[in-house]
């Protein structure tokens with residue numbers, strides 16, 4: 001490459017800038033106490049009350065500048081919503097093509113459950129096989145923009161794999177701390193992408209403490225969910241996409257498998273922003289949180305009428321994405337669920353593991369156990385009368401089944417007496 005052809009910045013691995021497209025970012029403030037912090041600096045939680053910081057945008061100006069129809073011509077990634085994402089310069093965007101996943105009509109599951117307008121938001125198609133790619137793409141881009149030189153993350157599994165990939169693409173070292181019994185695929189992908197992987201005796205909250213200590217000691221920037229404000233912004237694009245994909249009309253209900261809660265919190269924020277932009281009206285879907293029976297702090301707090309959840313003791317579930325016994329954004333989730341007229345419900349591990357096959361065979365979609373849990377919840381809420389079969393419902397398949405190979409049944413090989421001697425055996429699951 002000649003010098004003239006070399007990009008001005010070594011980090012420039014992105015598409016050429018389109019000058020009128022820019023972020024309308026104009027603030028960062030605490031969602032609990034309102035305390036304002038400097039927006040263009042690496043920040044974690046509120047310095048005053050230690051709760052969740054949230055990005056703000058000049059939505060009045062954007063309302064004039066960006067009619068929703070202008071989105072149609074844009075790339076099919078979450079960066080199509082660039083104006084409401086917190087990255088100022090295009091050259092800082094670290095993208096692997098995340099977002100704008102299909103919203104698939106679920107006719108097979110619809111037949112099985114009686115729902116006539118059922119959809120699956122297929123998040124397993126994101127880079128690294130889960131929707132964690134969304135939040136991590138935005139968080140890594142923003143961290144790069146604000147000068148971070150290393151990244152650290154506590155993870156229940158998929159966030160670590162996603163960070164490993166995006167950090168590799170950004171050229172930043174990253175440190176991933178995960179419970180020792182995290183699914184194998186998550187460990188393998190971290191190693192594959194060159195992350196520094198540490199296995200921890202304990203759960204994600206124990207990993208979180210170690211990452212906070214390392215951040216305080218200057219070893220890395222902490223990109224924990226909702227302790228870093230960019231991840232929720234990446235996840236909120238799921239709300240923008242659902243609206244856009246349904247012709248700017250929101251569904252009656254969204255069923256979402258909930259761990260740290262970034263998705264519920266993010267989508268709820270997206271709906272508010274879109275209304276202020278004049279893109280949607282005031283109608284909202286019922287936000288329905290699904291947790292595993294063995295780890296259900298949000299369901300417990302919802303049922304008890306509390307705004308904060310207690311640490312869930314002896315948390316256990318094979319749906320690693322739901323193995324989050326305590327969440328800093330509990331009040332934001334619970335506020336959104338209640339304001340939407342939604343609910344929170346538990347599903348047992350044996351129910352959703354069995355549902356993975358049902359889901360896969362009905363739709364041709366590879367469902368994470370967390371995704372399959374939404375189908376079980378759908379049936380329970382139909383049976384209780386909370387949902388009606390003519391409701392328009394979106395299920396979130398948050399990841400791909402192959403990331404949980406331990407749970408997949410390889411089937412019983414049985415000897416065939418094949419006409420063709422090259423056929424060794426027959427397998428059926």
Ligand SMILES: *Cc1c(COP(=O)(O)O)cnc(C)c1O
Pocket residue numbers: 130131132158159225235257258259260261262263264321322368370371398399
């Ligand atoms: C992280 C994760 C969840 C939980 O998502 P939150 O937005 O943090 O609540 C659900 N499913 C999968 C597959 C995950 O990786």
